[in-house]
Amino acid sequence: MYYTGTIWRPPYEASSLLLEVTAGCTHHQCKFCTLYDDLPFKFRMTPMEDIEADLKEAKGQFRIWIGHKISRTFLTGANPFVLKASRLNDIVLQCQRLDRAGISYNFFYLTGVSGAGKGEIGARKTAEVCNQLHPQIIGANMLTIYQSSELYEEIQKGNWKEEQEIEKYRELKTLVEHLNIPVWFAAGGASNAIPIQGTLPRDTRKVISVLERIISSVDENELRDYRKNLRHL
Numbered sequence: 001m002y003y004t005g006t007i008w009r010p011p012y013e014a015s016s017l018l019l020e021v022t023a024g025c026t027h028h029q030c031k032f033c034t035l036y037d038d039l040p041f042k043f044r045m046t047p048m049e050d051i052e053a054d055l056k057e058a059k060g061q062f063r064i065w066i067g068h069k070i071s072r073t074f075l076t077g078a079n080p081f082v083l084k085a086s087r088l089n090d091i092v093l094q095c096q097r098l099d100r101a102g103i104s105y106n107f108f109y110l111t112g113v114s115g116a117g118k119g120e121i122g123a124r125k126t127a128e129v130c131n132q133l134h135p136q137i138i139g140a141n142m143l144t145i146y147q148s149s150e151l152y153e154e155i156q157k158g159n160w161k162e163e164q165e166i167e168k169y170r171e172l173k174t175l176v177e178h179l180n181i182p183v184w185f186a187a188g189g190a191s192n193a194i195p196i197q198g199t200l201p202r203d204t205r206k207v208i209s210v211l212e213r214i215i216s217s218v219d220e221n222e223l224r225d226y227r228k229n230l231r232h233l
């Protein structure tokens with residue numbers, strides 16, 4: 001299989017076929033992001049012959065792994081659909097088209113990206129968007145700022161302030177409280193010190209009570225230490 005640099009995938013895609021249709025990111029402007037720093041280019045579409053070769057190879061492998069059923073394919077790269085950032089305001093329209101076409105999709109939520117004091121506002125606005133759509137999964141990851149990122153420099157200059165760890169959990173709680181669609185909510189992966197998941201709305205109360213317990217009982221410094229010691233996402 002053709003893989004370039006670190007391959008990033010959500011935890012729930014662990015059994016999927018990972019197909020590199022793009023590498024890197026078309027946007028490349030998020031100041032917190034260090035995901036594709038190991039690539040010698042910013043973005044690249046994979047040549048069609050490489051994709052075809054990968055599909056043939058995968059087909060051959062699956063004949064060998066009898067009993068291993070692949071039911072999903074995850075297209076790797078930050079932006080396999082190559083949507084321009086300016087079109088992301090279109091998210092409701094484009095996802096409604098996916099809904100009508102019967103194509104399933106998932107959302108990432110980056111807890112903490114709104115900055116100190118703004119997380120709960122960001123969560124409420126995000127829930128407003130999600131509630132108009134039908135994602136299968138909302139996967140939440142927590143903002144983790146590495147020293148090599150531009151955002152770290154902005155923080156040092158006093159231009160941006162990171163949320164405290166407990167504030168990030170309050171933000172997540174606000175998000176779950178305001179979601180009113182059926183969806184699998186999963187805060188897993190290394191950036192979440194405490195993994196939380198549940199099928200909403202059935203588990204909404206349970207997820208909120210776990211978040212409330214974290215907010216009232218877990219020490220800010222312990223959570224901060226976890227993040228400081230997170231060498232890799």
Ligand code: SF4
Pocket residue numbers: 025026027028029030033034035078
């Ligand atoms: S966070 Fe995503 S969109 Fe932003 S630069 Fe990183 S990979 Fe690209």
